[in-house]
Amino acid sequence: MTNIEKALALINTFATTDTEKAASLLAEGYIQHNLAFGTGRDAFVGAVQALGAAPVKTTVNNIRAFEDGDKVFLQTVYNFAGAGEQVAFDIFRFDEDGKIAEHWDNLADKAEPNPSRHTQIDGTMEKKDVDKEVTRKVVSAFVGDILRGENPDNITSYFDGDNYIQHNTGIADGLSGLGKALAALAEQGIQMIYNKTYMVLADGNYGLAVSEGTFGGAPTSYYDLFRVEDGKIAEHWDVMETIADKETWANENGKF
Structure with a gap:
């Protein structure tokens, strides 16, 4: 798996609630910068497990995925346990063993189109192969x-x-x-x-x-x-x- 594929597999565990998959992708000392969650691999796996127990299934819709050195950054729409759609940017750092070692993110509620009728996620999808x-x-x-x-x-x-x-x-x-x-x-x-x-x-x-x-x-x-x-x-x-x-x-x- 490429690092992008690993990052996408990890966020998809929120929907699949596959705790074994989540644990296999994460470094034991996983560092979490989302301030609403505990740090460490076990805390992430626990969050996936909790979503599995929720009455409404979580949905994950990745829009764009990028890679820069040891980091992958994603633009994704989440709906955690039916709480409402949120647009997010996630950044994952990979260690030398190919495990996800650190995570940063920013989330905001999905909104109506802006004055030019653009949404938070539409627009150009093509990525050009430039320096x-x-x-x-x-x-x-x-x-x-x-x-x-x-x-x-x-x-x-x-x-x-x-x-x-x-x-x-x-x-x-x-x-x-x-x-x-x-x-x-x-x-x-x-x-x-x-x-x-x-x-x-x-x-x-x-x-x-x-x-x-x-x-x-x-x-x-x-x-x-x-x-x-x-x-x-x-x-x-x-x-x-x-x-x-x-x-x-x-x-x-x-x-x-």
């Missing part, structure tokens, strides 16, 4: 200059005019749509702040940036997936998640 380091460089620079606000005057250099497909639930297409959304937030006194970026993963012409900041003053984890075309940002998907208060954490590994 991922070029993609990583473009995404890293954009996140730093624009999202972290280090060189905001450079914003137009990252886009091909107003050609920009947006999947954020509240923002319309184009650089113009982004500007209008940010202006509307400012009028409401809401700030979307990116303070630190922990990793930028890339595969072909897709790059995923994992960042920490605040939204409306609340500590927030930002996962932003970008499609890059000819050195420009062409399409964007994201999941924002409020970071839970530390006293509620089920593990001490932290969100990042």
